[in-house]
Amino acid sequence: MPEPRRVFRPMRMRTYVLMLTSNDKGLIAELEIELAAIRLGIPVLRPLNEHARCDLGFDIGGRIWKVQCKWGRLSPSQTVVIVNTGGSRLSPGGYVRSTYTEAEIDLFGVYCGEIDRCFLMPASLAAGKHTQYLRLAPPRNNQRACITLASNFDFGGAIAQLGERCHGMAEVVGSSPTSSTPFKDDPTIVGSNPFRDQLGYWMERVAAGEEVIVTHRGKPRIRLSPATNLA
Numbered sequence: 001m002p003e004p005r006r007v008f009r010p011m012r013m014r015t016y017v018l019m020l021t022s023n024d025k026g027l028i029a030e031l032e033i034e035l036a037a038i039r040l041g042i043p044v045l046r047p048l049n050e051h052a053r054c055d056l057g058f059d060i061g062g063r064i065w066k067v068q069c070k071w072g073r074l075s076p077s078q079t080v081v082i083v084n085t086g087g088s089r090l091s092p093g094g095y096v097r098s099t100y101t102e103a104e105i106d107l108f109g110v111y112c113g114e115i116d117r118c119f120l121m122p123a124s125l126a127a128g129k130h131t132q133y134l135r136l137a138p139p140r141n142n143q144r145a146c147i148t149l150a151s152n153f154d155f156g157g158a159i160a161q162l163g164e165r166c167h168g169m170a171e172v173v174g175s176s177p178t179s180s181t182p183f184k185d186d187p188t189i190v191g192s193n194p195f196r197d198q199l200g201y202w203m204e205r206v207a208a209g210e211e212v213i214v215t216h217r218g219k220p221r222i223r224l225s226p227a228t229n230l231a
Contacts, residue, residue, distance in 0.1 A: 025071035033069050033109035036118040053104040060162050065106040072112035081112045086130035102127045120158035124200030187211035
């Protein structure tokens, strides 16, 4: 009689998920953002007490930028980083939700552990909001209004822009020195939809000395320059 045929069944691998508390995620985000800044040669400062509105201070261009660090999570579709930009505290009447103002912080630092990436947003983008959404890819329907692309706030690029605003050239040094990129005197061109959706962000850039041309359907419509240039 022939020997019975042996059937080999693949072993089932167990997936162990590390359960992180909100405090764990906040601490990890803060450390990752701090490390990302140090890698770019940015001096980082920390508040002495644990209840300050900002988590870190970045010394860029002779100015201390107050940074609030947040954990970002991926959406079920893995196309959006969801950031809780507000805060909460326990009171005798229960949890009280709050938001941040531009007077309290200058920047939101975001770390998404699922993709191991850091982002840096101006406070004007998320001030007064409880949640901010950063899209990792454009939507399939080509929608442009009310869309915030994560690539516009990549950590290294955002740091370089801060250096340019303060010095007229990038002076932040990293593994690929951004200071080698000369400051562009040409105006920045932005579409009317992104300009409308991020009005505070573009106003901040113009106030810092940048000229911006706003287009509509590919045609220039208005040119913005700092108010100091009007004198």
